[in-house]
Amino acid sequence: MAKVAVSILFFYMVCWAGISTHVFQPSSIIATGPKITSLLLGNLTEVSLNLLYVFASNVTGSIGPPSCEPEETQWIVTKELVGTNALRVHLRLNKSLHFCGENETDCCSKSLCVLESLRVSACVNNVVKTSLLIQAKIHAHLRLPYHGPDNQTVIPNQVYDPLGSCPCDLTTGMCDIRCCCDKDCSSELLKLFESHCFPGPFGGQLSSLPDYHCSAHREDAPEWFRFLCVISPPENNPYLGHFYHGDTIIPKPRPSFQKPILSPPVFNTYKQGNPIFTLEDQLFTIPQMAIGHCLNNAPVAFLENFSFQCVTVLDSCPNSFPLQTLHSDLSIHVNDGKGGDVTVVVMDEVVKDLSHFLSSTAFGPDRDHVCESVTLALDYTFHWKGNIITNITLRRSIGKLIFKGSVEITTRYSAVFVTRENMEEANSGNPGYQVGKPVIAGIENTQHNFSVQRTSINLWKPVLNGLCHIAEKRPVMFAENSTSGCQLFVSLQNLTQCDLLRDTVGSLQETLVTATYVAKTGNPNSEIESDWVQIQFENSSNALGDGDGSCSGIPSHTHIQIWSFIAGMTEGNGQRMIQDIQVRSTLSTWTLDCGGGDVCADLTEAQLFHVTSSVTFIDIPIFTGPPKNRFRINFTEYDCDKNDVCWPQLAFPLTKYYTGEPHSHALAMGLTLVFLLMAASVLSTPWRQIRQAWDISL
Known part of the structure; x- marks a missing residue:
């Protein structure tokens, strides 16, 4: 199945790329290591691979055309079939990358060991179908000489020598403190801690054989001991497996502290x-x-x-x-x-x-x-x-x-x-809106039958000190309720010109929503009117009553209400659409706080007033059927979700409450069981006596 899946995958890769004959993926590689891998896609019938060096012309600077003539190089080419239309091509450098020593030839004489350009040509009937360009730039491996001893450390096999002969012997050639079984400890050192040795198996002190073991050789053993003693080899003990199996450790060269040359990620x-x-x-x-x-x-x-x-x-x-x-x-x-x-x-x-x-x-x-x-x-x-x-x-x-x-x-x-060239053309879903994506709005273009220019509806985004003249705007995100605002300095002199103040605040709020339509879906068509819903603007009524140091009817708050619903399901995901939108301005009265006095004396005295905006998303529930009457709402005797006792469940497995198997299978097995019970009852002793009595009476 894995091979079939790989074949299908590469078949679609070939179709997707629009490949008609052959192509290498990737078509050019910069190699920094001794191994190179690429894929040849296309019709692999009678395809041969040829590797040769390429050089740039001194006159034109370009390389020559590809060729099917083979050439001897220091690279080995192998291929592996990974599908009906895919061939994995491997190149391996047939050269050692360490620095040359005395009388060595297959090595690197300088740091930059390999610097060459190669071309792999895929040929069919001596005709080049495609080629792969390779720029090899490989450095020599730095390796410090190792002058340590070459003797091998042999660890006993714990299958036959449990825990080793001396588990606490952790340091080779040195005496480990409190390890009395360490052979590197002299008699003088043992006297220092012989009374504080590690106890138990870790210190090399295995428990003696129990009395019931046949190999214990008890002197006072009775004559029947040989018949009742336990025969068990010494390898069978509870300490087996506490350590890894023994193996031979060969000393390795010391690591180089040079910065390793990492090969670049391949994608x-x-x-x-x-x-x-x-x-x-x-x-x-x-x-x-x-x-x-x-x-x-x-x-x-x-x-x-x-x-x-x-x-x-x-x-x-x-x-x-x-x-x-x-x-x-x-x-x-x-x-x-x-x-x-x-x-x-x-x-x-x-x-x-x-x-x-x-x-x-x-x-x-x-x-x-x-x-x-x-x-x-x-x-x-x-x-x-x-x-x-x-x-x-x-x-x-x-x-x-x-x-x-x-x-x-x-x-x-x-x-x-x-x-796209225009960032405003980015969609917010396909087709339904995605949560957290901007709500798409539009301004109608009157030059055509119906056409809108995309824009957005915004909320305030205060920055720095939060003043309105430097505040920014941020788009409304779908299904995210939000409230924000900015502050505006208003003086007593401004409050004497209420009409101008109302127009100023209104102009600020109008910059938030300049659109006239909102897209129903996340990928609307700008020229189809059914993909858009018109924005309804509404102003709250407030009687104008201007006075000294006070102005009413200020549109200080803009509230956006958006109604959305789930129009359907696509691959198990609900597609959210916008059904309606309303923008409402709330009017308020602004009055200066004179600090307890009735009249403010300084005309230039200014105070901060809030200019706010908010958005609320309202979900319209999905219509699931006719409304329930009072009897269906209150009468829950047979509702298994609201009662501890569920009467319909007594008919297991004939009812739908049994979910262990498909309902058709459960019904068939239930009816078969009922039939067998009826047959057993008919053939039982009371019914046989009734039939005999009936036959006698006849």
Whole structure:
């Protein structure tokens, strides 16, 4: 079955890759070790493999075309059939990788032992179908000479010598304290601890034979002892198996304390969650938050989005990564997952307003610090298709930082994986919404019959001091209730212009929901009206009664209500859809607190007022049938889930409550049992007497 599964797997791999004849996977390999493995996919009939060296032309710099002519190399090629359309090709270096000694030839004379380019050609009828390019760059193995003794340490076999002759003899050639059976201990040393020897079997003191053992040779044994004694070989004792079986230990060379040369990880394509590698087989890293701390070099996982903020206290201008970055250091060559590379394209954005990045400033007697080109944010966008990275763009935000004393700076790092040019086209489910994915909204385009431009509905995301003029917005996530807000400074002079204040707060709240439609499913079509539901806007009524230092009808709270339901099941998973959405503004009255006085005297005195937003998801229950009447709700005598005694269970196994076997089998066996009981009762003694009496009467 395993071979059949492998064959089917590689058949689908061939079909998926669109292979018509032959192809190597991967098509090029950079080898750092003496063993190389690749897969040849396609029609394997009459396929032969040829290995030869390749060299770059001094004129054009390119290598020659592949050839089917064999060439003698220092590599051994073997092949293994792993399916009807797959062949595993193995290459092994036929050369020793240790440094040359005296009068040695098959060895390495320098550290870089092998540096050559090879080509494996798959030929059919002396025609090249495909080829595999190999760049071998192999270093010699460092190995220190071992000058220790070559004698072997033989451990007794515990099958015949239980626990060994002296288990406490742990050190070879030295006397172990309190081990009186250690032959390395002289008589003078034994006198120091002979009264404190290890007791029992661990100290080599096996218990004597019991009196009932035949080999005990008791002098006072009676004449019948030989008939009743126990015969048992000395190997059968309770101490067998306490140690491993004895074996011969051959001394090995001492380990080298050089840094080992690790072979790079081998992979063909990326999978979700796998780390991304650079072209030099190093982990591709971005600063991230881990276990409450910011790590400057954290690996990036394929198709795993993230967004983190790191707070750093600066007493002077930064001069190292990640607050100081060079364009050349960020333009990294990344492995695209198919043997090629993708270069990170860096785009700089100069930030003039640093209020979003500065948390607090502590002024001191120190001089002013002027820091040029400080890296404030690194936002990566990975474009992918299938299991391959097609493009990587980096938006680096830099700014000029001026502070005195010390300052807290908040830097931001993010990575987003997208499959389209426009990030807003990312779906939130297929077809139903996934919990935690953004709710898809849209703005109607009046130029066409029906078309919407994707956007999102948002909530407030306070940052730094929580003021509304620097607050950010975050999208509403499906099935996640949330409440957030920001603060707005309002003075007495503002409260004398209530209409302007209402318009200002209303404009702030309107920026949260600019859409007119919300998608019913997680993958809507922008041109199909049935995939969208219109947003209902509603304002709460409140009589306007403006007074001194007071304004009513302020739309200070925006509440979003979304009704969702499970429309069906796909592979056992419920598909959640949005049925309706309502956005309601709650009006309130803002009044300054004058500290006990009736009238505030200072017109410039300002206080903080809250501007809030919230979202609530309401689940619509699935309709399971007509509603139950009062009798069915209250009468639970025959309900096995609500009573200790279940009368229907008395008819085991004829009723549905018996789940040990299928109901049809249980019913057949039950009826057979009833038939046998009736036959037994008919053929029993009372019925036979009745039949005899009946026959006599006739």
